[in-house]
Amino acid sequence: MKPVLTTALMSAAALAATALLAVAPARAQAxxxxxxxxxxxxxxxxxxxxxxxxxxxxxxxxxxxxxxxxxxxxxxxxxxxxxxxxxxxxxxxxxxxxxxxxxxxxxxxxxxxxxxxxxxxxxxxxxxxxxxxxxxxxx
Missing domain, CATH: 1.10.760.10 (Cytochrome c-like domain)
Known part of the structure; x- marks a missing residue:
């Protein structure tokens, strides 16, 4: 895989993980x-x-x-x-x-x-x- 594509995919995955973590505590909050x-x-x-x-x-x-x-x-x-x-x-x-x-x-x-x-x-x-x-x- 080309380095630019790999970096873009890793950045997208990190962004998605960050978004999920930001939403998860709100749902879990009593x-x-x-x-x-x-x-x-x-x-x-x-x-x-x-x-x-x-x-x-x-x-x-x-x-x-x-x-x-x-x-x-x-x-x-x-x-x-x-x-x-x-x-x-x-x-x-x-x-x-x-x-x-x-x-x-x-x-x-x-x-x-x-x-x-x-x-x-x-x-x-x-x-x-x-x-x-x-x-x-x-x-």
Missing amino acids: PDGKALFMKNCAACHQASGKGIPGAFPALAGSKFVTGDHAEVAGVLLKGRGGMPDFSETISDRDLAAILTYVRGEWGNKADALTEDEIHKLRTALGVAQFGTAEMSNKH
């Missing part, structure tokens, strides 16, 4: 539970997690929030009382990130939830899969 909470939950439950007495329950210091994975995740997937379900509007990955954030914020001390747990619970509850809603956001 969702930001705090940012997702602020976007989807803080209007009602407040950025402080203290809620609005008589209207929206506090998440800070809540035994329910720090309790059983299936119960707390079930509320997000099915709704409860005045809270809408988020089964069709928030992905399992993002729901896990939100719940992990809430369970570890404002003095709460509880373990994380995983995307796989949310997916299995979604299946067990028979709730709609993410992305099947006609509208992308109910709230």
Whole structure:
């Protein structure tokens, strides 16, 4: 092979590898539970997690929030009382990130939830899969 062609091929391969490395970390990065909470939950439950007495329950210091994975995740997937379900509007990955954030914020001390747990619970509850809603956001 001619030296110019070999150099060009090596440069193209190096450029492609650099582009792949630049994209890979963005895909692997975990969702930001705090940012997702602020976007989807803080209007009602407040950025402080203290809620609005008589209207929206506090998440800070809540035994329910720090309790059983299936119960707390079930509320997000099915709704409860005045809270809408988020089964069709928030992905399992993002729901896990939100719940992990809430369970570890404002003095709460509880373990994380995983995307796989949310997916299995979604299946067990028979709730709609993410992305099947006609509208992308109910709230």
